[in-house]
Amino acid sequence: MDKDLKNKTLSELEVIAENLGQKKFVAKYIFTFIHSKNTNKISNISPLSKTFRTTLTEQGYYISHLNTLKKFTDSDGTIKYLFELADGNRIETVILFDRKRKTLCVSTQAGCAMKCAFCATAKLKFKRNLTAAEIADQINVVQKDKGKITNVVYMGMGEPLLNYDAVLKSIRILNHPQGKNIGLRHLTVSSCGIADAIRKLSDENIRPRLAISLNAPTDTLRSKIMPINKKYPIKALIEAVRLYQLKTDLRVTFEYVLIKNLNDSTSHAQTLAKLARQLKCNINLIEYNPHPSCKFAASSKETIEQFAKILDDAGIETTIRFKKGQQIKAACGQLGADILNPAT
Numbered sequence: 180m181d182k183d184l185k186n187k188t189l190s191e192l193e194v195i196a197e198n199l200g201q202k203k204f205v206a207k208y209i210f211t212f213i214h215s216k217n218t219n220k221i222s223n224i225s226p227l228s229k230t231f232r233t234t235l236t237e238q239g240y241y242i243s244h245l246n247t248l249k250k251f252t253d254s255d256g257t258i259k260y261l262f263e264l265a266d267g268n269r270i271e272t273v274i275l276f277d278r279k280r281k282t283l284c285v286s287t288q289a290g291c292a293m294k295c296a297f298c299a300t301a302k303l304k305f306k307r308n309l310t311a312a313e314i315a316d317q318i319n320v321v322q323k324d325k326g327k328i329t330n331v332v333y334m335g336m337g338e339p340l341l342n343y344d345a346v347l348k349s350i351r352i353l354n355h356p357q358g359k360n361i362g363l364r365h366l367t368v369s370s371c372g373i374a375d376a377i378r379k380l381s382d383e384n385i386r387p388r389l390a391i392s393l394n395a396p397t398d399t400l401r402s403k404i405m406p407i408n409k410k411y412p413i414k415a416l417i418e419a420v421r422l423y424q425l426k427t428d429l430r431v432t433f434e435y436v437l438i439k440n441l442n443d444s445t446s447h448a449q450t451l452a453k454l455a456r457q458l459k460c461n462i463n464l465i466e467y468n469p470h471p472s473c474k475f476a477a478s479s480k481e482t483i484e485q486f487a488k489i490l491d492d493a494g495i496e497t498t499i500r501f502k503k504g505q506q507i508k509a510a511c512g513q514l515g516a517d518i519l520n521p522a523t
């Protein structure tokens with residue numbers, strides 16, 4: 180049985196407290212101390228009686244925490260954290276600053292099994308799913324260092340919807356008023372397109388914003404760079420997203436990494452516009468971030484601007500995201516490059 184108190188929702192902590200002969204409300208102290216006051220020691224939860232703190236420890240309960248191995252700072256202000264998990268696996272987390280907004284890009288798996296051709300994390304291969312505690316703790320550590328995190332994007336290493344239960348649990352924890360109290364509109368799950376999981380998520384009683392890493396407007400091209408497309412082709416993906424929108428009334432973001440001479444032509448932009456018009460969505464065009472483990476190159480600034488203009492002219496809200504954190508390999512698609520090859 181999992182004894183990590185950080186890995187529990189408030190209702191799960193209430194059950195633990197009651198099973199150990201305590202009143203239900205005692206759980207609130209544990210939850211708040213862990214998720215609002217960033218406590219990593221049971222002995223520090225001062226509102227609990229000494230006897231109960233001892234009982235928890237004797238029963239094997241503990242509070243896990245990430246070990247920060249290294250912090251990298253880019254000249255544009257972006258910071259990347261390299262964390263070690265209890266079993267020695269490593270993950271990365273990135274904080275991006277934009278005026279008053281502090282956005283944390285969190286990892287949900289150590290490595291990734293999705294094999295997207297442009298992504299460094301894919302080269303690490305899949306190691307394991309993170310626990311909800313390991314996901315939530317990325318916010319705890321960075322918040323301690325950089326102050327209140329306003330937005331969390333599940334867009335770091337791994338495919339969040341293939342670690343469905345832990346991701347959903349971490350959302351419940353982060354959203355809870357007794358913890359970080361981060362609003363659902365400030366929590367975004369980014370998926371490479373696991374259509375079944377998107378449909379499942381649409382039926383939950385807690386639903387974050389959704390972003391889809393699309394990167395190609397046709398099945399032929401998408402299957403070449405994102406193998407998951409063979410299982411869930413664009414039509415199936417769009418249907419799942421449409422259902423999510425119907426149930427949540429939330430705008431969906433499509434992310435599109437522009438790669439030179441691959442997915443950046445006028446006709447790609449026109450096909451993408453046609454696709455996007457079917458949904459209430461916006462598109463983030465992302466400048467490709469080269470790294471030694473992939474052979475692709477970034478589209479030129481002119482090509483990106485021309486691509487954006489075609490989408491804009493078609494009435495699609497489009498934002499260009501130029502490279503951030505590139506020097507420290509913290510940009511989109513680069514996470515894991517330092518773990519793969521620490522010498523670079």
Ligand code: SF4
Nearest residue numbers: 291293295298301337
């Ligand atoms: S882009 Fe995302 S889903 Fe694809 S391999 Fe990288 S981490 Fe995995």
